[in-house]
Amino acid sequence: MTVSSILKDKGRDVATITPEATLQDAVNMLAARRIGAIVVTDFADRVAGILSERDIVRAAGRNGGDALTEPVSAHMTREVVTCAVDDSTEKLMEMMTAGRMRHLPVVQDGKLVGIISIGDVVKRRIADAELEAESLKAYIASG
Incomplete structure (x- = not known):
């Protein structure tokens, strides 16, 4: 299975924010959408960074409540x-495990076209395993 098939099922909607937005803006968006990360994009819809809940917690740990007034660009991961x-999906699992990441933006022709979470990958792998098991049962039963 590929990223394309996952996006076909889940959709290509991606929560994005600008680098100039505040951490408070990001917190509000993450809470409203019930997500764990937001992609930071430039004016041309290119990935400029990613901001996760972990990044926000680290910022709050360093700067307290004042961190919420700081720009996203000060706390985002720039090398995405x-x-x-x-x-x-196998490649995604390898990348996520090696990099200890839970979210991977999907880029095509330099533009953001989706996002894949570790939950999306696990869900797809489970569905694939269940389908394979059912196919084997049907094969054995017909034999």
Whole structure:
């Protein structure tokens, strides 16, 4: 299975924010959408960074409540690992495990086209395993 098939099922909607927005803006968006990370994009819809709940907690730990008035750009991860629509779920699992990441923006032709979470990958792998098990049962029963 590929990123494309996951996006086909879950959709391509991605929560984004600008680097100039405040951490408070990001917190509000994360809470409203019930998500764990937000992609920071520039004016051309290119990935400029990613901001996760962990980044916000670290900022609050360093600067207390004052961190919420600071720009997203001060706390985002700038070197973002991304994936492509034709990447396999196996490759995603390797990338996420190696980089200890829970979210991978999907980029095509330099533009953000989706986001994949570790939950999306696990859900797909479970569905694939269940389908394989059912196919094997049907094969054995017909034999």
